[in-house]
Amino acid sequence: MRHQVLHFENGSWQLPEDFESQAYEVAFVFLDPEIARSTEAFSTLSALMPNTQVIGCTTGGEIANRQAYVGGGFAACLGFDNVSVQVVEADIGAASESAALGEKLAASFTGGDLAGVFIVSDGARVNGSALVEGFRKILGPHASINGGLAGDGDRFGETLVGYRGALAPGKVVAVGFFGSGLRLRTGSFGGWEVFGPMRKITKSDGNTLYQLDNKSALELYKRYLGDEADKLPGSALFYPLQVSNPANPADTVVRTILGIDETTGAMTFAGDMPEGWTAQLMVGETNGLIEGAGKAGLAAAGGSADSFAMLVSCIGRRLLLGQRATEEVRAVVDALGGIAHAGFYSYGEISPNGFQGTCNLHNQTMTVTVFEAA
Structure with a gap:
Protein backbone atom coordinates (compact mmCIF):
# COMPACT_ATOMS: atom_id res chain seq x y z
CA MET A 1 0.00 0.00 0.00
CA GLY A 190 -17.03 9.10 22.52
CA GLY A 191 -16.07 9.54 26.13
CA TRP A 192 -19.11 11.66 27.09
CA GLU A 193 -21.19 11.01 30.23
CA VAL A 194 -24.98 11.07 30.54
CA PHE A 195 -26.71 13.16 33.21
CA GLY A 196 -30.21 14.24 34.15
CA PRO A 197 -33.47 12.35 33.57
CA MET A 198 -34.09 10.02 30.64
CA ARG A 199 -36.96 11.34 28.53
CA LYS A 200 -39.10 9.83 25.78
CA ILE A 201 -39.18 11.28 22.29
CA THR A 202 -42.90 11.90 21.82
CA LYS A 203 -42.93 14.04 18.66
CA SER A 204 -40.36 14.09 15.88
CA ASP A 205 -40.08 14.00 12.11
CA GLY A 206 -36.93 12.35 10.78
CA ASN A 207 -34.04 14.38 12.13
CA THR A 208 -36.28 17.11 13.58
CA LEU A 209 -37.25 16.90 17.25
CA TYR A 210 -40.30 18.69 18.67
CA GLN A 211 -41.28 17.12 21.99
CA LEU A 212 -39.80 15.15 24.88
CA ASP A 213 -42.31 13.68 27.35
CA ASN A 214 -45.03 15.63 25.48
CA LYS A 215 -43.32 18.93 26.28
CA SER A 216 -41.41 21.32 24.06
CA ALA A 217 -37.97 19.79 23.60
CA LEU A 218 -36.46 23.20 22.86
CA GLU A 219 -37.80 24.71 26.07
CA LEU A 220 -36.56 21.76 28.13
CA TYR A 221 -33.18 22.01 26.50
CA LYS A 222 -32.97 25.75 27.17
CA ARG A 223 -33.84 25.18 30.81
CA TYR A 224 -30.85 22.89 31.22
CA LEU A 225 -28.51 25.22 29.33
CA GLY A 226 -29.41 28.26 31.44
CA ASP A 227 -27.33 31.25 30.37
CA GLU A 228 -25.84 29.18 27.55
CA ALA A 229 -29.25 28.98 25.84
CA ASP A 230 -28.69 32.41 24.26
CA LYS A 231 -25.77 30.92 22.34
CA LEU A 232 -27.75 28.16 20.62
CA PRO A 233 -27.16 26.26 18.39
CA GLY A 234 -23.43 26.61 19.03
CA SER A 235 -23.64 25.96 22.77
CA ALA A 236 -25.45 22.66 22.05
CA LEU A 237 -22.13 21.20 20.93
CA PHE A 238 -21.14 20.93 24.59
CA TYR A 239 -24.38 19.15 25.58
CA PRO A 240 -25.30 16.44 23.07
CA LEU A 241 -28.09 13.92 23.51
CA GLN A 242 -27.69 10.16 23.83
CA VAL A 243 -30.56 8.52 21.97
CA SER A 244 -31.46 4.91 22.83
CA ASN A 245 -33.80 2.26 21.50
CA PRO A 246 -35.80 1.02 24.52
CA ALA A 247 -36.27 -2.35 22.81
CA ASN A 248 -32.50 -2.75 22.69
CA PRO A 249 -30.76 -0.48 25.22
CA ALA A 250 -27.31 -1.24 23.73
CA ASP A 251 -28.48 0.39 20.49
CA THR A 252 -27.43 3.96 21.27
CA VAL A 253 -26.19 6.89 19.23
CA VAL A 254 -25.17 10.43 20.13
CA ARG A 255 -26.87 13.37 18.43
CA THR A 256 -25.90 17.05 18.27
CA ILE A 257 -28.14 19.98 17.31
CA LEU A 258 -27.40 21.63 13.96
CA GLY A 259 -30.11 24.28 14.13
CA ILE A 260 -33.23 25.52 15.94
CA ASP A 261 -36.47 27.25 14.91
CA GLU A 262 -37.80 29.52 17.64
CA THR A 263 -41.18 29.86 15.90
CA THR A 264 -42.02 26.16 15.66
CA GLY A 265 -39.81 24.95 18.50
CA ALA A 266 -38.07 22.57 16.11
CA MET A 267 -34.59 21.27 16.85
CA THR A 268 -32.73 19.90 13.81
CA PHE A 269 -30.15 17.17 14.35
CA ALA A 270 -27.60 15.55 12.04
CA GLY A 271 -29.46 12.22 12.22
CA ASP A 272 -32.82 10.68 13.05
CA MET A 273 -34.59 11.20 16.38
CA PRO A 274 -37.07 8.29 16.32
CA GLU A 275 -40.36 8.62 18.18
CA GLY A 276 -40.57 6.20 21.09
CA TRP A 277 -36.81 6.21 21.69
CA THR A 278 -35.34 7.81 24.79
CA ALA A 279 -33.04 10.83 24.99
CA GLN A 280 -30.70 11.90 27.75
CA LEU A 281 -28.36 14.86 28.01
CA MET A 282 -24.61 14.29 27.96
CA VAL A 283 -21.65 16.31 29.14
CA GLY A 284 -17.97 15.93 28.46
CA GLU A 285 -14.70 16.76 30.16
CA THR A 286 -11.37 16.87 28.40
Whole structure:
Protein backbone atom coordinates (compact mmCIF):
# COMPACT_ATOMS: atom_id res chain seq x y z
CA MET A 1 0.00 0.00 0.00
CA ARG A 2 1.20 3.52 -0.86
CA HIS A 3 0.27 6.75 0.92
CA GLN A 4 1.33 10.37 1.10
CA VAL A 5 -0.09 13.34 3.03
CA LEU A 6 0.24 16.66 1.22
CA HIS A 7 0.06 20.09 2.89
CA PHE A 8 -1.46 23.20 1.31
CA GLU A 9 0.69 26.05 2.57
CA ASN A 10 1.38 29.62 1.42
CA GLY A 11 -1.04 29.29 -1.47
CA SER A 12 0.23 26.05 -3.00
CA TRP A 13 0.53 22.32 -2.44
CA GLN A 14 3.88 21.27 -1.01
CA LEU A 15 4.91 18.32 -3.19
CA PRO A 16 7.97 16.21 -2.33
CA GLU A 17 10.56 15.82 -5.09
CA ASP A 18 9.74 12.12 -5.51
CA PHE A 19 5.96 12.66 -5.72
CA GLU A 20 4.36 10.58 -8.46
CA SER A 21 0.68 11.37 -8.88
CA GLN A 22 0.03 8.22 -10.91
CA ALA A 23 0.95 6.09 -7.89
CA TYR A 24 -2.33 6.91 -6.15
CA GLU A 25 -5.86 5.74 -6.96
CA VAL A 26 -7.66 8.16 -4.65
CA ALA A 27 -7.00 11.39 -2.75
CA PHE A 28 -9.14 12.85 0.04
CA VAL A 29 -8.78 16.62 0.45
CA PHE A 30 -9.68 18.32 3.74
CA LEU A 31 -9.82 22.12 3.62
CA ASP A 32 -10.57 24.91 6.04
CA PRO A 33 -13.71 26.68 4.68
CA GLU A 34 -11.87 29.97 4.13
CA ILE A 35 -9.11 28.24 2.16
CA ALA A 36 -11.69 26.35 0.13
CA ARG A 37 -13.56 29.54 -0.78
CA SER A 38 -10.64 31.90 -1.31
CA THR A 39 -8.15 29.67 -3.16
CA GLU A 40 -8.06 27.11 -5.97
CA ALA A 41 -6.61 24.44 -3.68
CA PHE A 42 -9.09 21.72 -4.63
CA SER A 43 -9.18 22.26 -8.38
CA THR A 44 -5.39 22.69 -8.46
CA LEU A 45 -4.78 19.30 -6.86
CA SER A 46 -7.35 17.71 -9.17
CA ALA A 47 -5.36 19.07 -12.12
CA LEU A 48 -2.06 17.89 -10.62
CA MET A 49 -3.45 14.36 -10.25
CA PRO A 50 -5.49 13.77 -13.46
CA ASN A 51 -5.44 9.98 -13.11
CA THR A 52 -6.51 10.02 -9.45
CA GLN A 53 -10.02 10.14 -8.01
CA VAL A 54 -9.86 13.38 -5.99
CA ILE A 55 -12.60 13.96 -3.39
CA GLY A 56 -12.73 16.93 -1.02
CA CYS A 57 -14.74 18.77 1.61
CA THR A 58 -14.73 21.73 3.96
CA THR A 59 -14.17 20.98 7.62
CA GLY A 60 -14.55 22.01 11.24
CA GLY A 61 -10.79 21.49 11.60
CA GLU A 62 -8.11 19.31 10.04
CA ILE A 63 -6.02 16.39 11.31
CA ALA A 64 -2.49 15.52 10.19
CA ASN A 65 1.05 15.18 11.56
CA ARG A 66 -0.23 14.09 15.00
CA GLN A 67 -1.97 17.46 15.38
CA ALA A 68 -5.39 19.11 15.22
CA TYR A 69 -5.40 22.18 12.97
CA VAL A 70 -7.71 25.11 12.35
CA GLY A 71 -7.19 26.92 9.05
CA GLY A 72 -5.27 24.15 7.32
CA GLY A 73 -5.41 22.18 4.11
CA PHE A 74 -4.31 18.56 3.67
CA ALA A 75 -4.69 15.76 1.15
CA ALA A 76 -4.44 12.04 1.93
CA CYS A 77 -3.26 10.24 -1.22
CA LEU A 78 -3.76 6.47 -1.20
CA GLY A 79 -2.53 3.79 -3.61
CA PHE A 80 -3.30 0.07 -3.60
CA ASP A 81 -2.46 -3.22 -5.25
CA ASN A 82 -5.22 -5.66 -6.25
CA VAL A 83 -7.86 -3.05 -5.39
CA SER A 84 -10.20 -1.13 -7.68
CA VAL A 85 -11.78 2.16 -6.70
CA GLN A 86 -15.22 3.35 -7.79
CA VAL A 87 -16.59 6.83 -7.06
CA VAL A 88 -20.27 7.77 -7.22
CA GLU A 89 -21.80 11.17 -6.53
CA ALA A 90 -25.17 12.92 -6.39
CA ASP A 91 -26.72 16.21 -5.34
CA ILE A 92 -29.07 16.53 -2.38
CA GLY A 93 -31.59 19.33 -1.95
CA ALA A 94 -33.26 18.45 1.34
CA ALA A 95 -32.80 16.11 4.27
CA SER A 96 -35.94 14.19 3.28
CA GLU A 97 -34.09 12.89 0.20
CA SER A 98 -31.29 11.28 2.22
CA ALA A 99 -32.44 7.65 2.43
CA ALA A 100 -33.37 7.43 -1.26
CA LEU A 101 -30.10 9.09 -2.21
CA GLY A 102 -28.14 6.58 -0.15
CA GLU A 103 -29.90 3.70 -1.91
CA LYS A 104 -29.25 5.27 -5.32
CA LEU A 105 -25.55 5.76 -4.68
CA ALA A 106 -25.04 2.30 -3.20
CA ALA A 107 -26.86 0.71 -6.16
CA SER A 108 -24.50 2.54 -8.53
CA PHE A 109 -21.53 0.44 -7.41
CA THR A 110 -20.81 -2.53 -9.67
CA GLY A 111 -18.99 -5.78 -8.99
CA GLY A 112 -18.45 -7.92 -5.93
CA ASP A 113 -15.85 -8.28 -3.20
CA LEU A 114 -16.57 -4.90 -1.61
CA ALA A 115 -14.00 -4.15 1.09
CA GLY A 116 -15.71 -0.97 2.24
CA VAL A 117 -17.14 2.46 1.45
CA PHE A 118 -15.97 5.91 2.53
CA ILE A 119 -18.57 8.68 2.27
CA VAL A 120 -17.93 12.43 2.18
CA SER A 121 -21.26 14.27 2.42
CA ASP A 122 -22.69 17.76 2.63
CA GLY A 123 -23.16 18.49 6.32
CA ALA A 124 -25.97 21.07 6.20
CA ARG A 125 -28.71 19.54 4.05
CA VAL A 126 -28.43 15.83 4.80
CA ASN A 127 -30.01 13.52 7.37
CA GLY A 128 -26.87 11.49 7.97
CA SER A 129 -28.50 8.48 9.63
CA ALA A 130 -31.07 8.16 6.82
CA LEU A 131 -28.27 8.42 4.25
CA VAL A 132 -26.38 5.56 5.90
CA GLU A 133 -29.58 3.55 6.22
CA GLY A 134 -29.99 3.82 2.45
CA PHE A 135 -26.50 2.46 1.91
CA ARG A 136 -27.12 -0.39 4.38
CA LYS A 137 -30.34 -1.36 2.64
CA ILE A 138 -28.47 -2.02 -0.60
CA LEU A 139 -25.07 -3.18 0.64
CA GLY A 140 -26.26 -5.20 3.63
CA PRO A 141 -26.28 -4.62 7.40
CA HIS A 142 -22.65 -5.62 7.90
CA ALA A 143 -21.02 -3.67 5.07
CA SER A 144 -18.16 -1.45 6.22
CA ILE A 145 -19.51 2.07 5.68
CA ASN A 146 -17.38 4.93 6.97
CA GLY A 147 -16.82 8.65 6.44
CA GLY A 148 -18.14 11.98 7.65
CA LEU A 149 -20.24 15.08 7.01
CA ALA A 150 -18.48 18.21 5.79
CA GLY A 151 -18.16 21.19 8.13
CA ASP A 152 -18.18 24.97 8.04
CA GLY A 153 -16.02 25.65 11.08
CA ASP A 154 -18.18 26.57 14.06
CA ARG A 155 -20.62 28.60 11.92
CA PHE A 156 -23.02 25.79 10.90
CA GLY A 157 -23.63 27.45 7.56
CA GLU A 158 -22.95 26.20 4.05
CA THR A 159 -20.71 23.16 3.66
CA LEU A 160 -18.88 22.18 0.46
CA VAL A 161 -18.07 18.81 -1.08
CA GLY A 162 -16.47 18.02 -4.44
CA TYR A 163 -15.29 15.33 -6.80
CA ARG A 164 -12.49 16.25 -9.22
CA GLY A 165 -13.45 19.70 -10.52
CA ALA A 166 -14.96 22.02 -7.92
CA LEU A 167 -16.38 22.11 -4.40
CA ALA A 168 -20.07 22.91 -4.09
CA PRO A 169 -22.92 22.74 -1.54
CA GLY A 170 -25.41 19.88 -1.57
CA LYS A 171 -23.14 17.08 -2.78
CA VAL A 172 -22.63 13.53 -1.52
CA VAL A 173 -19.66 11.51 -2.77
CA ALA A 174 -19.04 7.84 -1.94
CA VAL A 175 -15.88 5.87 -2.67
CA GLY A 176 -16.15 2.09 -2.97
CA PHE A 177 -13.06 -0.08 -2.50
CA PHE A 178 -13.25 -3.48 -4.21
CA GLY A 179 -10.87 -6.42 -4.19
CA SER A 180 -8.97 -8.85 -2.04
CA GLY A 181 -5.99 -6.55 -1.56
CA LEU A 182 -7.56 -4.33 1.11
CA ARG A 183 -8.79 -4.82 4.66
CA LEU A 184 -10.49 -2.11 6.74
CA ARG A 185 -10.16 -1.88 10.52
CA THR A 186 -12.50 0.49 12.33
CA GLY A 187 -13.07 1.98 15.78
CA SER A 188 -15.34 4.62 17.31
CA PHE A 189 -15.74 5.97 20.82
CA GLY A 190 -17.03 9.10 22.52
CA GLY A 191 -16.07 9.54 26.13
CA TRP A 192 -19.11 11.66 27.09
CA GLU A 193 -21.19 11.01 30.23
CA VAL A 194 -24.98 11.07 30.54
CA PHE A 195 -26.71 13.16 33.21
CA GLY A 196 -30.21 14.24 34.15
CA PRO A 197 -33.47 12.35 33.57
CA MET A 198 -34.09 10.02 30.64
CA ARG A 199 -36.96 11.34 28.53
CA LYS A 200 -39.10 9.83 25.78
CA ILE A 201 -39.18 11.28 22.29
CA THR A 202 -42.90 11.90 21.82
CA LYS A 203 -42.93 14.04 18.66
CA SER A 204 -40.36 14.09 15.88
CA ASP A 205 -40.08 14.00 12.11
CA GLY A 206 -36.93 12.35 10.78
CA ASN A 207 -34.04 14.38 12.13
CA THR A 208 -36.28 17.11 13.58
CA LEU A 209 -37.25 16.90 17.25
CA TYR A 210 -40.30 18.69 18.67
CA GLN A 211 -41.28 17.12 21.99
CA LEU A 212 -39.80 15.15 24.88
CA ASP A 213 -42.31 13.68 27.35
CA ASN A 214 -45.03 15.63 25.48
CA LYS A 215 -43.32 18.93 26.28
CA SER A 216 -41.41 21.32 24.06
CA ALA A 217 -37.97 19.79 23.60
CA LEU A 218 -36.46 23.20 22.86
CA GLU A 219 -37.80 24.71 26.07
CA LEU A 220 -36.56 21.76 28.13
CA TYR A 221 -33.18 22.01 26.50
CA LYS A 222 -32.97 25.75 27.17
CA ARG A 223 -33.84 25.18 30.81
CA TYR A 224 -30.85 22.89 31.22
CA LEU A 225 -28.51 25.22 29.33
CA GLY A 226 -29.41 28.26 31.44
CA ASP A 227 -27.33 31.25 30.37
CA GLU A 228 -25.84 29.18 27.55
CA ALA A 229 -29.25 28.98 25.84
CA ASP A 230 -28.69 32.41 24.26
CA LYS A 231 -25.77 30.92 22.34
CA LEU A 232 -27.75 28.16 20.62
CA PRO A 233 -27.16 26.26 18.39
CA GLY A 234 -23.43 26.61 19.03
CA SER A 235 -23.64 25.96 22.77
CA ALA A 236 -25.45 22.66 22.05
CA LEU A 237 -22.13 21.20 20.93
CA PHE A 238 -21.14 20.93 24.59
CA TYR A 239 -24.38 19.15 25.58
CA PRO A 240 -25.30 16.44 23.07
CA LEU A 241 -28.09 13.92 23.51
CA GLN A 242 -27.69 10.16 23.83
CA VAL A 243 -30.56 8.52 21.97
CA SER A 244 -31.46 4.91 22.83
CA ASN A 245 -33.80 2.26 21.50
CA PRO A 246 -35.80 1.02 24.52
CA ALA A 247 -36.27 -2.35 22.81
CA ASN A 248 -32.50 -2.75 22.69
CA PRO A 249 -30.76 -0.48 25.22
CA ALA A 250 -27.31 -1.24 23.73
CA ASP A 251 -28.48 0.39 20.49
CA THR A 252 -27.43 3.96 21.27
CA VAL A 253 -26.19 6.89 19.23
CA VAL A 254 -25.17 10.43 20.13
CA ARG A 255 -26.87 13.37 18.43
CA THR A 256 -25.90 17.05 18.27
CA ILE A 257 -28.14 19.98 17.31
CA LEU A 258 -27.40 21.63 13.96
CA GLY A 259 -30.11 24.28 14.13
CA ILE A 260 -33.23 25.52 15.94
CA ASP A 261 -36.47 27.25 14.91
CA GLU A 262 -37.80 29.52 17.64
CA THR A 263 -41.18 29.86 15.90
CA THR A 264 -42.02 26.16 15.66
CA GLY A 265 -39.81 24.95 18.50
CA ALA A 266 -38.07 22.57 16.11
CA MET A 267 -34.59 21.27 16.85
CA THR A 268 -32.73 19.90 13.81
CA PHE A 269 -30.15 17.17 14.35
CA ALA A 270 -27.60 15.55 12.04
CA GLY A 271 -29.46 12.22 12.22
CA ASP A 272 -32.82 10.68 13.05
CA MET A 273 -34.59 11.20 16.38
CA PRO A 274 -37.07 8.29 16.32
CA GLU A 275 -40.36 8.62 18.18
CA GLY A 276 -40.57 6.20 21.09
CA TRP A 277 -36.81 6.21 21.69
CA THR A 278 -35.34 7.81 24.79
CA ALA A 279 -33.04 10.83 24.99
CA GLN A 280 -30.70 11.90 27.75
CA LEU A 281 -28.36 14.86 28.01
CA MET A 282 -24.61 14.29 27.96
CA VAL A 283 -21.65 16.31 29.14
CA GLY A 284 -17.97 15.93 28.46
CA GLU A 285 -14.70 16.76 30.16
CA THR A 286 -11.37 16.87 28.40
CA ASN A 287 -9.69 13.86 29.99
CA GLY A 288 -12.69 11.65 29.26
CA LEU A 289 -12.77 12.69 25.59
CA ILE A 290 -9.04 12.12 25.15
CA GLU A 291 -9.30 8.71 26.80
CA GLY A 292 -12.25 7.88 24.54
CA ALA A 293 -10.24 8.80 21.45
CA GLY A 294 -7.52 6.41 22.55
CA LYS A 295 -10.11 3.63 22.87
CA ALA A 296 -11.24 4.25 19.30
CA GLY A 297 -7.62 3.86 18.19
CA LEU A 298 -7.20 0.63 20.15
CA ALA A 299 -10.33 -0.83 18.54
CA ALA A 300 -8.83 -0.26 15.07
CA ALA A 301 -5.26 -1.22 15.97
CA GLY A 302 -3.37 -4.31 14.82
CA GLY A 303 -2.63 -3.37 11.24
CA SER A 304 0.75 -3.45 9.52
CA ALA A 305 3.22 -0.57 9.75
CA ASP A 306 2.44 0.64 6.21
CA SER A 307 -1.31 0.98 6.93
CA PHE A 308 -3.04 4.36 6.73
CA ALA A 309 -5.58 5.71 9.24
CA MET A 310 -8.39 8.13 8.40
CA LEU A 311 -9.54 9.99 11.51
CA VAL A 312 -12.94 11.71 11.59
CA SER A 313 -13.85 13.46 14.84
CA CYS A 314 -16.61 15.91 15.75
CA ILE A 315 -16.46 19.70 15.70
CA GLY A 316 -18.00 19.66 19.18
CA ARG A 317 -15.06 17.67 20.53
CA ARG A 318 -12.58 20.11 19.02
CA LEU A 319 -14.35 23.11 20.51
CA LEU A 320 -14.61 21.55 23.96
CA LEU A 321 -11.01 20.32 23.94
CA GLY A 322 -9.67 23.65 22.66
CA GLN A 323 -5.87 23.64 22.76
CA ARG A 324 -5.98 20.04 23.96
CA ALA A 325 -7.55 18.78 20.71
CA THR A 326 -4.09 17.69 19.56
CA GLU A 327 -3.97 15.38 22.57
CA GLU A 328 -6.91 13.34 21.30
CA VAL A 329 -5.24 13.00 17.91
CA ARG A 330 -2.04 11.79 19.54
CA ALA A 331 -3.98 9.37 21.74
CA VAL A 332 -5.40 7.74 18.61
CA VAL A 333 -2.14 7.68 16.67
CA ASP A 334 -0.21 6.25 19.62
CA ALA A 335 -2.83 3.52 20.05
CA LEU A 336 -2.44 2.70 16.35
CA GLY A 337 1.32 2.36 16.67
CA GLY A 338 2.22 5.67 15.03
CA ILE A 339 1.02 4.82 11.51
CA ALA A 340 0.48 7.51 8.85
CA HIS A 341 -2.82 9.36 9.17
CA ALA A 342 -4.99 12.33 8.21
CA GLY A 343 -8.59 13.41 8.66
CA PHE A 344 -10.96 16.16 9.69
CA TYR A 345 -13.43 17.47 12.25
CA SER A 346 -16.95 16.94 10.96
CA TYR A 347 -20.65 17.67 11.52
CA GLY A 348 -21.28 13.91 11.83
CA GLU A 349 -19.18 10.75 11.77
CA ILE A 350 -20.03 7.55 9.88
CA SER A 351 -18.67 4.34 11.35
CA PRO A 352 -19.68 0.91 12.66
CA ASN A 353 -21.33 1.04 16.05
CA GLY A 354 -18.87 -0.21 18.60
CA PHE A 355 -21.49 -2.47 20.21
CA GLN A 356 -23.71 -3.66 17.35
CA GLY A 357 -21.24 -3.73 14.45
CA THR A 358 -23.67 -2.15 11.99
CA CYS A 359 -22.71 1.24 10.55
CA ASN A 360 -24.51 4.41 11.52
CA LEU A 361 -24.14 8.15 11.87
CA HIS A 362 -22.58 9.34 15.11
CA ASN A 363 -22.01 12.72 16.68
CA GLN A 364 -19.38 13.68 19.22
CA THR A 365 -17.26 10.59 18.53
CA MET A 366 -13.74 9.94 17.34
CA THR A 367 -13.94 7.44 14.48
CA VAL A 368 -11.00 5.62 12.91
CA THR A 369 -10.81 3.80 9.56
CA VAL A 370 -7.54 1.97 8.94
CA PHE A 371 -6.71 1.00 5.34
CA GLU A 372 -4.49 -2.07 5.43
CA ALA A 373 -3.04 -4.17 2.59
CA ALA A 374 -4.51 -7.67 2.89
